Amino acid sequence: MSSRTTTAENVVVTQLVSQIPTSVLVAGADPIRLTWQVATSNHGHRQRAYEVQAAAGDAFEAVLATTGIVDSDDQVAVPAPGAPLKSREVRYYRVRIRTDNGWSAWSATLRIEAGLLGPSDWTAIGITIPDDPGRTRQAPPLLLRRAFEVPGAARRARLYATAHGVFRMAINGRPVSQDILAPGWTAYRDRLLVETYDVTDLLRTGRNVITGVVGDGWYRGRLGWDPDGGRARYGTDVALFAQLEVDLDNGGELTVSTDRLWRASSGAIRAADLYDGAEIDLRQEPNGWEMPEFEDASWARVVAVPFDRRILEPRLAPPVRVAASIPVSPIEVRPGLFRTDGGQNVTGHVRIRVRGRRDQRVTVRHAEVLEPDGSLHTRSLRTARATDTYVLANDQTVVLEPMFTFHGFRYAEIETDADIIDAAHVAISSATPRRGTFESSDADLNRFHENVVWSQRDNFVSVPTDCPQRDERLGWTGDAQAFASTACTLFDARSFWASWLRDLAFDQDPVMGVPSVVPDVVLKGEARFGRAGWADAATIVPWAVYEAYGDATVIRDQYPSMRSWIESLLGRRDADGLLPETFQFGDWLDPMAPPERPWQARADSTFLANAFFAHSARLAARAASLVGETSDAARYEAIADAIGSSTWARWREHLLSNQTGCAVALQFGLVPDDERQVVGDTLAALVLATDGRVGTGFLGTPLVLPALAATGHLEEAYLALLCREAPSWLYQVTRGATTVWERWDAIRPDGSIHPGVMTPPPGTEVGDDGGQMLSFNHYAYGAVVDWVYRTVAGLAPDPTCPGYRRVIVAPRPDDSITFCTATLDAPQGLVTIAWRVEGETFSAVVDLPFGTIGLFDPPCGPSSLVVVDGRQLEESASQSAVLTPGRHVVEVTRPALVSRAGP
Ligand code: BGC
Secondary structure, three states: OOOOOOOOOOEEEEEEEEEEOOOOOEEOOOOOEEEEEEEOOOOOOOOOEEEEEEEEEOOOOOOEOOOOEOOOOOOOOEEHHHHHOOOEEEEEEEEEEOOEEOOOOOOOEEEEOOOOOHHHHOOEEEEEEOOOOOOOOOOEEEEEEEEEOOOOOOOEEEEEEEEEEEEEEEEOOEOOOEOEOOOOOOOOOEEEEEEEEOHHHHHOOOOEEEEEEEEOOHOOOOOOOOOOHHHHHHHOEEEEEEEEEEEEEOOOOOEEEEOOEEEEEEHHHHHHHOOOOOEHHHHHHHOOOOOOOOOOOOOOOOOEEOHHHHHHHEEEOOOOEEEEEEEEEEEEEEEOOOEEEEEEEEEEEEEEEEEEOOOOOOEEEEOOOOOOOOOOOOOHHOOOOEEEEEEEEOEEEEOOOOOOOOEEEEEEEEEEEOOOEEEEEEEEEEEEOOOOEEEEOHHHHHHHHHHHHHHHHHHEEEEOOOOOOOOOOOOOOHHHHHHHHHHHHEOOOHHHHHHHHHHHHHHHOOOOOOOOOOOOOOOHHHHHHHOOOOOHHHHHHHHHHHHHHHHOHHHHHHHHHHHHHHHHOOOOOOOOOOOOOOOOOOOOOOOOOOOOOOOOOOOOHHHHHHHHHHHHHHOOOOOOOOOOOHHHHHHHHHHHHHHHHHHHHHHHHOOOOOHHHHHHHHHHOOHHHHHHHHHHHHHHHHHHHHHOOOOOOOOHHHHHHHHHHHOHHHHHHHHHHHHOOOOOHHHHHOOOOHHHHOOOOOOOOOOOOOOOOOOOOOOOOOOOOOOEOOOOOHHHHHHHHHHHHHHHHOEOOOOOOOOOOOEEEEOOOOOOOOOEEEEEEOOOOOEEEEEEEEEEEEEEEEEEEOOOEEEEEEEEEEEEEEOOOOEEOOOOOOHHHOEEOEEEEEEEEOOOOOOOOOO
């Protein structure tokens, strides 16, 4: 939803957007908020005022509402004027701004269309096939169809659709969209997303047919490692629920909903499960069933199933789509067995074009790594079969692709005696646009950054998953909170998180707290709710989103959830006011923990529980003051202080013994001012003692480098960041990783694959999963990348002025890195930095868009001279400079370059 204009004016609003991602057609019930970007030739000028208008028509003949002239420099997430949109309503917006140069022209208009917002908008019913065998066992996805007449040309047609299960629809044989796995996974009992598609061009005058395919997906397919399959966690009936609304050129209207006139059958897809793969027998496809002329009299009449309209809401997060297609060359390893290597670990499937004969079979298996003998390593998939099979129907060339499944893989094996013409590894992901880019002179660091980008892409599949390959793929809250800031830097993940956080709030329990996986499935007992560092996703993720994008809506929306989590914690305290000992995942996968008991980390988990309590209370206090809940703010501030200081007092000695302890205490503000240096020095010594090898798990890892930097220990921070010995971030790169591993030593220095043996932690043994845990695609440890942007490249959002409205430009180069470029797509436009070190000089070019300001804090040594845009800064001053929007060239002579500590 963006628009551009070019005028010769000095000040031009180049882009006006709303909070609705461009991949989504309609708005939901949330108020519309607008953000604009501005180009100006005079960088000294500021926005002094703005006016936003709303109208029913693009021409703005009658203005419906205006903000009036507002004296403000706000340009991000500004509330749009006018009453909330009604279902189906279309409204146009435009903005103009006043700078010191006077008023700009009006921006190009932005069109917003509302989806179906209330239960009464629907005439559709949920439909399914009678006597569906899929109720009790894996069965073919449903084919559904209904023919209808369109009496004249269509002016506008919208298809609103959702399902219990996952679905794909077509009109007259043409798919209504490229979305995969619609409607995605949400807290289905409370929230089911509706897709809206523009299908105007698919209709024709006369006879038409609308068709749908519905598979099990997350609703009825397997979830979790239950040896009995773990199917049907949300219900036993899959169903389609759809409404096609057509406005005709002649003023007439037509609605075709799922109703009892639809017919049902099954076809080529004999089975499809997210974990196990798809079985496709092309011989069983009813020929032409997606075309209007098909005769469906022999198909079953559908039956109605209950469908709760009250939980429907228009999709607000980006849909899952194809993200990349990597051509591969199958190598024949023995007659009839071919292997492919995409060179990149992805989430998705293999697309193969084969020439074959009727009844020939094709089997595709997937794996992330190869065994030393070259075969696929499938042990770590646990019970996920991750296999797609096909049977060919005709003597001809055909493209084979599975449906309603995905696999995590870099390698595949194709078994067939048909001729393979070509093949590709197709990567899928929630369609979040890229936001940050990074490149430096260190090729391994660049590759690690790329690995994190891929792990995010691969694990952002409708919900933020832990991993994409084994019988898990769950929205673990601990992983999400660890990675949230980095995720917001690498991709525009705002609406993705906003959607998931709604699920988190729905699945949260006022007493037991926030679930360990959201949507809440699979887990039972103690591990299910309220675990430290997992449940704290309720406070940490919204805050990270707010800081990254500068839109307080996420805080307003999530405040009740944040508050509820703090109240739940308050209810569990012991007489001494602290949280008692209980099972925690803790500093999960600390490399020193026993490999089969990843929760037995060096950092005491009761310390961590209380430290996270203090931190969450602090964030809740900030959130409370942001939303105007001043008494909550004071109360939570006091709780944060009290828990923080008792935690410090009780665990001071303990926390000084391990990296996570020190890092958590420093970053969560538990350390009294006069002891910060001691803790920082201790942390530095611990890092030095291991030559920079990582000594932290999921909870400590995101915090160690920021804690080192904050206490003046960049030498040790770089020692750890650039360490190439196991366990370390770059060790994985030297071992050929293309995504981030779950275990630091998933491939061990001797080249063997980690056995991954694990004893299920208490409360998670839904059934023994075979005691295996080894993924090559977990984003949690990628959390360090945010620090790379902030400190290596030197671009950070100022927390007091979030969303990069004020950018802290503070590169702190290591002397082995000679250049670095980073870009960040801020709401106001692109922020970039490109620096290099040549001889005795550090030089940088910094670009800041209109509406931002930079605080340049140069890497100064004792005898540095700083020149900003040709002007030397006074040596006596703090050597920092304010950068206005536009381009700046800065130079620092004799800069302070970090010389790594250690051997
Ligand atoms: C998941 C982790 C998760 C952990 C917590 C694992 O199975 O893959 O990422 O946070 O369990 O127990």
